[in-house]
Amino acid sequence: MGASKSESFSEEHNEMASLFKALSHPARIAIVDYLLSVETCICGDIVNKLPLAQPTISQHLAALKNANIIKGTIEGTAICYCINPNTINKIENHFGMIRHKLMNKCC
Amino acid sequence: MGASKSESFSEEHNEMASLFKALSHPARIAIVDYLLSVETCICGDIVNKLPLAQPTISQHLAALKNANIIKGTIEGTAICYCINPNTINKIENHFGMIRHKLMNKCC
DNA sequence: TTGTTTTATCGTAATATTGCAATATATTAA
DNA sequence: TTAATATATTGCAATATTACGATAAAACAA
Numbered sequence: 001m002g003a004s005k006s007e008s009f010s011e012e013h014n015e016m017a018s019l020f021k022a023l024s025h026p027a028r029i030a031i032v033d034y035l036l037s038v039e040t041c042i043c044g045d046i047v048n049k050l051p052l053a054q055p056t057i058s059q060h061l062a063a064l065k066n067a068n069i070i071k072g073t074i075e076g077t078a079i080c081y082c083i084n085p086n087t088i089n090k091i092e093n094h095f096g097m098i099r100h101k102l103m104n105k106c107c
Numbered sequence: 108m109g110a111s112k113s114e115s116f117s118e119e120h121n122e123m124a125s126l127f128k129a130l131s132h133p134a135r136i137a138i139v140d141y142l143l144s145v146e147t148c149i150c151g152d153i154v155n156k157l158p159l160a161q162p163t164i165s166q167h168l169a170a171l172k173n174a175n176i177i178k179g180t181i182e183g184t185a186i187c188y189c190i191n192p193n194t195i196n197k198i199e200n201h202f203g204m205i206r207h208k209l210m211n212k213c214c
Numbered sequence: 215t216t217g218t219t220t221t222a223t224c225g226t227a228a229t230a231t232t233g234c235a236a237t238a239t240a241t242t243a244a
Numbered sequence: 245t246t247a248a249t250a251t252a253t254t255g256c257a258a259t260a261t262t263a264c265g266a267t268a269a270a271a272c273a274a
Contacts, residue, residue: 002227002228002229002230002261002262002263003228003229003230003262003263004132004133004229004230004261004262004263005134005158005159005262005263006133008133008157008158008159009133009134009136009137010133010137013133013136013137013140014133016130016133016136017130017131017132017133017135017136018131020127020128020130020131020136021127021128021131021132023123023124023127023131024124024125024127024128024130024131025111025124025128025231025232026111026113026115026116026117026120026121026123026124027112027116027232028124029116029120029123029124029127030116030117030120032205033120036205036208036209036212037208039212040212041212043250044250044251047250047251050115051112051115052112052115052232052233052234053233053234053235054234054250054251054252055233055234055235055236055251055252055253055254056232056233056234057251058251058252058253059231059232059233059252059253060232061251061252062252074240074241076241076242076249076250077240077241077242077248077249077250077251078241078249078250078251079250079251082212083205083209083212085209088202088205088206088209091202092202092206095195095198095199095202098139098143098190098195099195099199101143101144102143102190102192102195105143105146105147105148105189105190109231109232109233109257109258109259109260110232110233110258110259110260111231111232111233111259111260112232112233132261132262134262150220151219151220151221154220154221159262159263159264160263160264160265161220161221161222161264162221162222162223162224162263162264162265162266163262163263163264164221165221165222165223166222166223166261166262166263167262168221168222169222181270181271183219183220183271183272184218184219184220184221184270184271184272185219185220185221185271186220186221
């Protein structure tokens with residue numbers, strides 16, 4: 001007891017839940033927001049933008065990277081993180097499906 | 108240590124994170140999916156559709172209701188849950204913003 | 215009233231997340 | 245090589261989530 005019974009749910013439901021879980025922390029929303037606000041795919045100064053220690057931010061970045069929401073490429077000693085548009089598309093499609101099904105209902 | 112430093116982030120970032128957190132469990136995705144699949148806003152048989160005990164489902168429903176993703180109206184001894192389109196709109200708008208910002212970038 | 219049905223809450227155990235200091239790793243510069 | 249810089253990992257404590265049995269609460273039926 002205590003552990004999530006993810007085996008009991010469909011792969012698609014688990015996948016969407018994982019994507020939303022990756023976005024379920026304000027620091028990770030802020031990271032995505034920051035990555036969208038800079039002209040180029042800017043790197044490690046995320047640490048200076050958030051009120052969290054470097055290891056904590058590294059973990060949040062790893063969570064976003066693990067969910068394929070961002071991707072990072074090594075650039076010298078720094079790493080250049082940027083949004084992965086494919087994953088954004090996937091989430092948008094999910095809500096497109098919800099929107100479509102909602103239109104056929106009253107509520 | 109351990110607790111989320113939500114005070115340190117903007118209200119909007121916290122709000123979006125809360126919405127995504129409400130959707131970050133496969134059971135809750137499945138509940139939303141089920142509510143979208145039935146013609147009318149059907150009620151308590153969600154319990155029979157998911158491999159979870161009734162108290163657990165009640166908690167998941169409460170989490171969705173608390174995030175304003177679903178709303179429930181008392182219907183005799185049953186409760187009729189259905190999707191709240193306003194909250195779906197809010198999330199869609201967030202991704203609309205992301206989409207808009209992404210278009211002005213290369214990555 | 216009593217019994218039935220439906221949903222919510224309590225209590226508790228198992229597990230997961232969050233945050234950070236300390237440390238490790240990797241790349242560049244000198 | 246050594247030093248400096250940038251990011252990742254480890255280890256641990258605090259907190260949060262998940263799940264369910266037991267029980268409570270609310271609405272209706274008889």
